[in-house]
Amino acid sequence: MQGPIERPWDHTGFVFAALPSLTFGLHKIPSIDNTLFFGGTVGPPGPRPRRWAVGYQPTFSFGGAERYAAGIFTHRHHLLxxxxGERHLFASLGGGAAFLHGPAVVVELEGRLGYVFGKPPLGRALGVIGLMTRVGWNLGKQELYPLPQFGLFVGVICL
Known part of the structure; x- marks a missing residue:
């Protein structure tokens, strides 16, 4: 009789990520984003060694890429x-709200695409570097169209 099948990772568990970034927007001075991710792995392992996670991502941003003259600090709350992937690929997509000064609320979508460091099979703590984009629409200011932000990130993911 055979024992349990060996898996390179446990398919249920807590996932944490710290993904700080430098973000550019409409202003020439960029913002620094302090991004965290708290979630859990999703689904059983398939035939390919991919690891999926879903969770909550708070972001605290400081700098000129935040909207308007008084918007130096913004806090964001996204579901992500x-x-x-198996070939050093990292990707994320999420959406939520950003809160500026006063009652202004911005509806946002955010995506990241990056490269995971390490030799296969990838371990539980991974370094990652990549590009991010964020599109936000300020409903409180009745903007006519969404405004983009672009950035670079580097961080750690613990699966």
């Missing part, structure tokens, strides 16, 4: 899905 991320995947670490």
């Amino acid at each position: 899905a991320m995947v670490v």
Whole structure:
């Protein structure tokens, strides 16, 4: 009789990520984003060694890429899905709200695409570097169209 099948990772568990970034927007001075992710792995392992996670991502941003003259500080709250692929690929997509000064609320979508460091099979603590984009629409100011932000990130993911 055979024992249990060996898996490179446990398919249920807590996932944490710290993904700080430098973000550019309408202003020439960029913002520094302090991004965290708290979630859990999703689904059983398939035939390919991908790792999916879904969770909550708070972001605290400081700098000129935040909107308007008084918008130096912004806090964001997103629901996010991320995947670490078998060939050093990292991707995430999420959406939520950003809160500026006063009652202004911005509806946002955010995506990241990056490269995961390490030799296969990838371990539980991974370094990642990549590009991010964020599109936000300020409903409180009745903006006519969404405004983009672009950035670079580097961080750690613990699966």
